[in-house]
Amino acid sequence: MLLHEYRTLTVLTLAQCFGHTAAPILVLLGGIVGAQIAPSADLATLPIAVQILGIASAAIPASLLMSRFGRRAGFLGATALGIAAALLAALAVSRQSFLLFVLAAYSIGVYIAFMQQFRFAVAESVPADKVPRSLSIFMLAGIVSALLGPEVGRRFSDLEGLPLYSGSFIGLAALLSVSFLILLLFYQNIIVESSASTEAKRPLPEIIRQPKLILAVSAAAIAYSVMALVMTATPLSMHEMDGFSLDATTRVIQSHILAMYLPSFFSGALISRFGALNTIKAGLVLMLACIGAGWNNPQFFHYLAALILLGVGWNFLFLGGTTLLTQCYYPAERFKVQAVNDFLVFGLQGVGSLSAGVLIAAAGWSGVMTFALPAILLLIPAIVLARGGLTVSPVQ
Numbered sequence: 599m600l601l602h603e604y605r606t607l608t609v610l611t612l613a614q615c616f617g618h619t620a621a622p623i624l625v626l627l628g629g630i631v632g633a634q635i636a637p638s639a640d641l642a643t644l645p646i647a648v649q650i651l652g653i654a655s656a657a658i659p660a661s662l663l664m665s666r667f668g669r670r671a672g673f674l675g676a677t678a679l680g681i682a683a684a685l686l687a688a689l690a691v692s693r694q695s696f697l698l699f700v701l702a703a704y705s706i707g708v709y710i711a712f713m714q715q716f717r718f719a720v721a722e723s724v725p726a727d728k729v730p731r732s733l734s735i736f737m738l739a740g741i742v743s744a745l746l747g748p749e750v751g752r753r754f755s756d757l758e759g760l761p762l763y764s765g766s767f768i769g770l771a772a773l774l775s776v777s778f779l780i781l782l783l784f785y786q787n788i789i790v791e792s793s794a795s796t797e798a799k800r801p802l803p804e805i806i807r808q809p810k811l812i813l814a815v816s817a818a819a820i821a822y823s824v825m826a827l828v829m830t831a832t833p834l835s836m837h838e839m840d841g842f843s844l845d846a847t848t849r850v851i852q853s854h855i856l857a858m859y860l861p862s863f864f865s866g867a868l869i870s871r872f873g874a875l876n877t878i879k880a881g882l883v884l885m886l887a888c889i890g891a892g893w894n895n896p897q898f899f900h901y902l903a904a905l906i907l908l909g910v911g912w913n914f915l916f917l918g919g920t921t922l923l924t925q926c927y928y929p930a931e932r933f934k935v936q937a938v939n940d941f942l943v944f945g946l947q948g949v950g951s952l953s954a955g956v957l958i959a960a961a962g963w964s965g966v967m968t969f970a971l972p973a974i975l976l977l978i979p980a981i982v983l984a985r986g987g988l989t990v991s992p993v994q
Contacts (some may be wrong), residue, residue: 600981606788607735613673614733616742616746617713617737619773620770623745624645626751626752626847628830630837631763635691639964643954643958644824644952644955647948647951648701651945653714653947656707657714660708663714669787673712673716673781674778677712678778686766709970717733719960730869730917733917737859739894744858746923747770748820751770752844753765753793754766754768790932800847805926806938811935812918814926816918817980820977822912828956828966829908830950832850832851834961856909858910859909865877865913875922882981884979885912895964920951954966
């Protein structure tokens with residue numbers, strides 16, 4: 599790949615390495631901090647759920663704002679918000695204010711909603727046949743964030759002179775500041791040529807009735823909702839209920855996030871060779887294997903195996919769904935389709951995350967696994983529906 603031809607991919611991948619640390623830090627510490635300062639135990643995971651609700655509620659505004667003012671302005675403004683939110687979280691922890699912590703988590707979610715548009719900016723910057731490989735390269739940034747985020751959260755958790763975990767969010771603010779500088783210095787808006795075809799003016803209901811778009815959204819939404827449910831519940835189940843150390847819990851979360859992104863070394867090539875549909879089928883099987891590995895009363899190895907399978911399954915479903923989505927719209931339609939997609943994906947992710955605290959409190963880890971199974975099985979009819987309707991539509 600020539601650098602000048604893949605400038606957007608290079609810059610956004612670097613920015614993602616630091617910016618995406620917001621999610622794993624909040625996943626690792628949100629429930630733990632919540633359990634310490636929340637007024638009741640069943641509200642412990644509320645900060646993580648509110649963060650995801652922030653993503654869902656900002657998905658449509660993020661897309662519409664960037665369609666009007668450009669992606670650069672949206673990315674920079676949102677990253678500045680993320681820095682402020684991380685510092686607010688540090689203040690909330692120091693003051694033991696659950697309300698402020700929830701507000702900070704929501705604001706981080708709004709930031710992430712804008713950052714989720716990185717993948718669409720990458721897809722728009724390369725030829726259509728290079729989209730799967732480019733997206734898989736971009737997703738490799740998650741490996742860096744998987745290592746860097748939880749490590750900063752753990753190492754800065756007990757800084758001298760600061761309340762426990764307050765330093766973790768100060769560290770997050772520093773990481774987001776690096777992402778901001780990369781975007782400020784190197785990111786440029788790209789121009790996407792719109793088609794003059796009347797098909798580029800299709801009404802939204804016509805677009806979303808496409809079987810392959812239904813599958814694309816279903817794959818990404820189920821991947822994110824099940825992942826959020828299980829991953830949000832894991833620190834509480836391991837650390838708070840089963841008594842595993844924070845270090846052991848951190849290793850499982852880090853392994854899970856690595857499993858989400860390491861397959862990107864080859865999943866883009868798999869999509870190019872075998873197609874998005876078959877990749878989504880493989881993701882479905884891996885998600886079912888996750889439930890099998892984590893069923894009943896897990897020990898450390900069971901947690902680790904379940905979370906690794908969850909991560910790889912998420913990668914196949916999300917990358918396959920995102921690739922398929924880019925084949926479902928014309929350039930003039932991209933912002934409205936992306937907005938609807940992200941609203942549904944991250945709205946359902948919020949449901950999964952919010953359910954985690956209630957299920958853990960009411961039914962324990964087994965309740966989480968039981969609740970996840972039917973959600974995964976819902977992907978089967980979407981696959982059946984799409985098998986006969988996967989004709990590719992040009993996006994560039």
